[in-house]
Amino acid sequence: MLPDRTGRFGPFGGTFVPETLMAALTELEHAFAHARRDPTFQRELRELLAQYAGRPTPLYHAKRLSRALGHITVYLKREDLLHTGAHKINNSLGQALLAVRMGKRRLIAETGAGQHGVATATAAALFGLECEVFMGEEDMRRQALNVVRMRLLGATVTPVSSGTKTLKDACNEAIRDWVTTVRTTHYCIGSVVGPHPYPLIVREFQSVIGQEARRQILQAAGRLPDLLLACVGGGSNAIGLFHPFARDRRIKCIGVEAGGTALTPGHHAATLVKGRPGVLHGAYSMLLQDRWGQVLSTTSIAAGLDYPGVGPEHAYYQLTKRASYVAVSDADALRGCELLARTEGILPALEPAHAIAYLQHLAPRLKRHTLVILGLSGRGDKDVHALAQALDSHGRHSSRI
Numbered sequence: 261m262l263p264d265r266t267g268r269f270g271p272f273g274g275t276f277v278p279e280t281l282m283a284a285l286t287e288l289e290h291a292f293a294h295a296r297r298d299p300t301f302q303r304e305l306r307e308l309l310a311q312y313a314g315r316p317t318p319l320y321h322a323k324r325l326s327r328a329l330g331h332i333t334v335y336l337k338r339e340d341l342l343h344t345g346a347h348k349i350n351n352s353l354g355q356a357l358l359a360v361r362m363g364k365r366r367l368i369a370e371t372g373a374g375q376h377g378v379a380t381a382t383a384a385a386l387f388g389l390e391c392e393v394f395m396g397e398e399d400m401r402r403q404a405l406n407v408v409r410m411r412l413l414g415a416t417v418t419p420v421s422s423g424t425k426t427l428k429d430a431c432n433e434a435i436r437d438w439v440t441t442v443r444t445t446h447y448c449i450g451s452v453v454g455p456h457p458y459p460l461i462v463r464e465f466q467s468v469i470g471q472e473a474r475r476q477i478l479q480a481a482g483r484l485p486d487l488l489l490a491c492v493g494g495g496s497n498a499i500g501l502f503h504p505f506a507r508d509r510r511i512k513c514i515g516v517e518a519g520g521t522a523l524t525p526g527h528h529a530a531t532l533v534k535g536r537p538g539v540l541h542g543a544y545s546m547l548l549q550d551r552w553g554q555v556l557s558t559t560s561i562a563a564g565l566d567y568p569g570v571g572p573e574h575a576y577y578q579l580t581k582r583a584s585y586v587a588v589s590d591a592d593a594l595r596g597c598e599l600l601a602r603t604e605g606i607l608p609a610l611e612p613a614h615a616i617a618y619l620q621h622l623a624p625r626l627k628r629h630t631l632v633i634l635g636l637s638g639r640g641d642k643d644v645h646a647l648a649q650a651l652d653s654h655g656r657h658s659s660r661i
């Protein structure tokens with residue numbers, strides 16, 4: 261079972277951090293290994309997920325969407341119905357519980373769209389922990405509503421003004437803070453990225469998505485699915501869905517990345533489609549970089565996908581062909597959003613709208629009765645501002661968004 265003892269998924273993963281962090285990562289690895297085997301921890305987490313976060317989430321048979329796409333059967337895994345509006349809360353609750361076990365009184369986090377910041381601020385409030393969230397100034401402007409939410413929850417939101425003032429710069433700042441506060445502070449990473457053991461820990465906390473979906477699809481359809489689809493930013497909601505099905509080689513897995521405005525450097529965030537291997541934020545994985553190895557800036561209408569790196573396990577899935585990865589443009593994601601809203605009365609976040617758009621593109625080539633599970637990672641409330649702008653710029657000329 262991967263990762264191996266040094267945190268590698270084949271060639272990817274590992275621990276590329278300053279020496280001062282090694283002790284903390286080892287402590288975290290041991291605490292997690294212990295918690296994982298501890299029935300008390302498992303019960304506490306299960307109860308929190310059920311009573312506080314709202315699990316299990318429904319596996320919803322989207323009949324009108326299925327019909328609109330032709331003769332396939334689509335089920336949506338409804339992570340959008342969770343408390344705080346996305347799958348991020350699964351991980352933040354798990355890591356907060358782990359932090360309490362380790363005796364840490366303070367959580368820090370990085371955030372791009374603000375969803376992981378909100379989930380971590382929520383978990384910190386629930387456990388009475390101090391919380392500081394690092395966020396690029398540009399993202400604070402784009403996601404002003406989530407900044408207010410975090411502050412209302414009692415978190416300090418610290419603006420980051422270096423680099424492009426976005427998620428990767430916020431990650432750098434969080435790592436910098438952690439180096440000096442590591443004895444009292446747990447760094448709550450929001451996706452399956454970063455140094456070992458984070459890709460493992462976050463995968464395990466998010467695998468509840470696929471574990472539930474597996475039980476639910478067997479009950480609802482009487483068989484396993486043919487195809488799993490999910491959007492990929494850092495990759496946590498996709499790994500959470502894929503991992504419990506990974507040994508069923510017959511099931512196809514497709515991760516959908518942000519194609520932005522064009523697949524040219526700086527205009528997208530399609531790391532697996534367009535990147536090359538390199539080191540970022542503590543791990544060796546695929547990375548968007550120029551020919552000198554400098555990290556490229558990214559563009560996406562979905563702030564949660566706007567990141568130049570990706571989890572090492574996805575790089576490994578791509579290398580071994582266990583999953584394939586594609587890119588969908590901003591414009592197509594808007595159409596995916598509209599399709600789900602109009603056929604099912606569900607307004608998805610712009611991130612999973614990429615996966616819906618790809619399914620729309622793929623559907624004509626799928627066999628009759630193909631059984632699909634699509635990970636609906638979050639709801640669209642946070643995106644109404646971006647959607648309103650898109651309506652403004654295109655609405656007068658077209659019936660579409």
Ligand SMILES: *Cc1c(COP(=O)(O)O)cnc(C)c1O
Nearest residue numbers: 451493494495496497564611638
């Ligand atoms: C953060 C976020 C994502 C991207 O993160 P992953 O780690 O790739 O899952 C996708 N969807 C939503 C709704 C998000 O908030």
